Amino acid sequence: MYNVHVNVQRTQVLVVGGGLVGLTAALVLRHHGVDVTLVERHRTCSPQPKARRLHFRSMEVFRELGLAPAVHEAARDLAGHDHMAVGRTLAEAERLPLWQPPGGPVPEVGPEPPCLVAQDVLEPVLRAAARDAGADVRFGTALTGFAQDADGVVADLGGRPLRAEYVVAADGARSGVRTALGIRRSGRGAVGEPAVSVYFRADLASVVRGREFNLCTIQHPEATGTLASVDGHSRWVFMAASGRTDRDWPAVLRTALGVAVPDLEVLSVLPWRAEMLVADRYSAGRVHLAGDAAHVMPPYAAMGANTGISDAHELGWKLAAVLSGDAAPALLDTYDAERRPAGWFAADQSARRADQMSGAAGDPGLAHPLVLVAGGFQYTDGALCHDGAPDPEPVGEFAPAGRVGTRVPHRWLDAARTRSTLDLAGPGWAVLVSGDPRPWERAAGGMAVQRLDADFLPDGTGLLLRPDDVVAWRGTDPEAPARVRRGILRAAPVSPAGPRVG
Ligand SMILES: Cc1cc2nc3c(=O)[nH]c(=O)nc-3n(C[C@H](O)[C@H](O)[C@H](O)COP(=O)(O)OP(=O)(O)OC[C@H]3O[C@@H](n4cnc5c(N)ncnc54)[C@H](O)[C@@H]3O)c2cc1C
Numbered sequence: 001m002y003n004v005h006v007n008v009q010r011t012q013v014l015v016v017g018g019g020l021v022g023l024t025a026a027l028v029l030r031h032h033g034v035d036v037t038l039v040e041r042h043r044t045c046s047p048q049p050k051a052r053r054l055h056f057r058s059m060e061v062f063r064e065l066g067l068a069p070a071v072h073e074a075a076r077d078l079a080g081h082d083h084m085a086v087g088r089t090l091a092e093a094e095r096l097p098l099w100q101p102p103g104g105p106v107p108e109v110g111p112e113p114p115c116l117v118a119q120d121v122l123e124p125v126l127r128a129a130a131r132d133a134g135a136d137v138r139f140g141t142a143l144t145g146f147a148q149d150a151d152g153v154v155a156d157l158g159g160r161p162l163r164a165e166y167v168v169a170a171d172g173a174r175s176g177v178r179t180a181l182g183i184r185r186s187g188r189g190a191v192g193e194p195a196v197s198v199y200f201r202a203d204l205a206s207v208v209r210g211r212e213f214n215l216c217t218i219q220h221p222e223a224t225g226t227l228a229s230v231d232g233h234s235r236w237v238f239m240a241a242s243g244r245t246d247r248d249w250p251a252v253l254r255t256a257l258g259v260a261v262p263d264l265e266v267l268s269v270l271p272w273r274a275e276m277l278v279a280d281r282y283s284a285g286r287v288h289l290a291g292d293a294a295h296v297m298p299p300y301a302a303m304g305a306n307t308g309i310s311d312a313h314e315l316g317w318k319l320a321a322v323l324s325g326d327a328a329p330a331l332l333d334t335y336d337a338e339r340r341p342a343g344w345f346a347a348d349q350s351a352r353r354a355d356q357m358s359g360a361a362g363d364p365g366l367a368h369p370l371v372l373v374a375g376g377f378q379y380t381d382g383a384l385c386h387d388g389a390p391d392p393e394p395v396g397e398f399a400p401a402g403r404v405g406t407r408v409p410h411r412w413l414d415a416a417r418t419r420s421t422l423d424l425a426g427p428g429w430a431v432l433v434s435g436d437p438r439p440w441e442r443a444a445g446g447m448a449v450q451r452l453d454a455d456f457l458p459d460g461t462g463l464l465l466r467p468d469d470v471v472a473w474r475g476t477d478p479e480a481p482a483r484v485r486r487g488i489l490r491a492a493p494v495s496p497a498g499p500r501v502g
Contacts, residue, residue: 011037011136012323014155014164016143016177019046020119021291021308022170023126027065028316029168030133032427032467034323037164038135039157041142045127048268049118049199049230049237052078052214053302057375057407058309059112060469064426067129068112074125075117077231078214082116085216089258090204090227093218095211101370106398109374110410111420116214118230119305143177148285166319166332167287170312175293181284185277187344191298191351192358194243194273200253202264205233207257223256245269274298276351278344282336288315295343297350300357301372307346310375311339317427317467318383321489330491331383338382345377370398379405383466383491385484387475401456407469408432411454424450425465429472431481433462445482 013029015022018040029036054062054071062071072079087093131137138157145156146167155162169177178185208229216227218238225240238253249266278295282288291308315335321327349367356364370376378393384405391403400409413419424430430448433440434457441449457463464473464481466488473484 008154008161008163010163011035012164013037013166013168013319014039014143014153014162015168015170016155017170017172017291017293018042018123018127018137018139019170019172019291020051020123020126020305021312022168023123023130024061024309025168025170025290025312025316026130026135026137027067027126027133028061028312029319030130030135031065032316032320034316034320036135037162038130038137039141039143039155040137040139043140045120045123045139047120048270049120049235051299051302051305052116052118052228052230053114053306054117054122054309055114055302055306055373055375056110056112057373058306059114060110060375060422061309061313063112063422065129067126070125070129071117071122072113072115074121075115077121077233078116078118078229081212081214081229081232083211083213085211085213086219087216088220089218089223089256090207090216091258093211093213093216095213101398102368103397106370108410109370109398111412111422114373116229118235121231143171146177146180146287148287153286165286165323168312168315168319169287169289169293170291170308171293173292173296175289177287178279178289178293181287183284183289184280186280187275187277187347188351189275189277191274191276191354193241194271196240196242196245197268197270197272198238198240198249198253199230199267199270200236200238200249200264201234201267202236202253202257202261203234204236204257204259204261207259208232218256220255220258223252225256227256243271243273245271274300274351274354276347278340278347282340282343283332288319288332288335290315294339295347297347298354299350300353301346301350301369303346303350303372306373306375307343310342314339314468314470320427327489328491331489333491334382338379342377342379346372367395368398371395374398374400375407376400378403379470383472383488384470385464385473385488387473387480402432402463402471402474404471404474406471408463408465408471409454409456411452413450413452421450421452422469424448425469426467429467429485430465431462432457432465433478435459435461439478440481443478443482445485447481447485 012035015038026038083095085093085095228237290311352364437451
């Protein structure tokens, strides 16, 4: 396709797309020491606030990257805006009590609290962090074509070739890379009715003071919809169940607000329709899909962006392991084996939530909300080793127990509550043991070993933690973690009890 000259630019990983997921992928890759170039066709980050909820699991990823303080700082405008509210108009709206998880008290979910931060505030923070971390971040640069062979990918950046060993396609729901690879999507397609989001500016600080909210349901018959706080004082999104963009939106908004708003300015009116679609393959050769390029889902469980962040987190360590020579390229096959079912689970749960909100009859089959926010999908097939029969984690309740294929449960490791079990792995691997750690330390092959006497870890039991905090193996043989880790990296079937097979 191209004449590749000796002086053609090279990078280890090309990330296509400078949205939330592409930027996170670049940060994770730099965290693992990978040389990364990111291209984004727009000159600036998206001005749309889009997703605002970062769940526990995503905050753990930013914690590992050393970015949790910066993200919380970016989120300060919406700190404490966790309530829902409801009223005929905003002026008449009352706050509802804070949501409590079903089923009574639950253990502390994670070390880093979730937060609300609009994407147009967060993405510039991530872009600056990616540059600071040494990524070559090129906004105003589009991928216009690519070709791959056994050795790598040659990307066409508007006439300039760039040779990469791997490509992460985080180029959004209409992914041109996915289309070029001929990867189709499956799923329910459109879910629910068409909707419209009206993004506007109005100084409502004095109206909402003392009853700050995340979402406010407006029940006025001529202006029914949901008002979302973008910064809690002057930027808002009004979402209405209508595909019409041609209404007199300033008039509708004035009715919905129920107060005089002389400075009201409509910034954009975007029609949209929720969809549930998941790519049939996440990988094709050296190109891997992440984020909306791989899955789209209704926004009602706030899982779209969060699922993409987990894609980037997992793909990052696997690419790094292969590029450093620690792992066989076949390890990358487990990205599809793990993240595609996880994407399907998140998209399906989001669609079920949409059904429930629209009053559909029957059991919606919803997972416990904390299972979703803690990234609680259990991998059953992939970079794992089951010692005995698989032990399925329930999704109808939040009961993390350190099962193989799940995120390690959060427990504080010190009295000051500064170090969590979620801080043990990443970028390296780690072993978590209950009881005498010495035999485990002797056999760990350089991995960090941490003792923890916890309810989910009977005495003498150890967990092998992958760099993405997922339990890769659970058992009682101190010799097994190093052997299992080697087997996983070589992408060979592993037998915990005996020699590696395959
Ligand atoms: C209006 C709107 C409102 C939303 N609201 C919510 C919400 O309330 N809750 C929720 O959970 N989710 C919401 N979402 C979805 C959420 O924003 C996405 O899940 C999230 O942005 C996915 O991030 P991404 O990085 O995968 O994709 P994107 O954010 O779409 O980023 C993809 C990037 O790739 C770039 N790109 C594409 N092609 C190329 C190319 N060839 N070369 C270079 N760059 C390229 C694009 O310009 C874009 O910047 C919303 C989305 C939209 C559009």
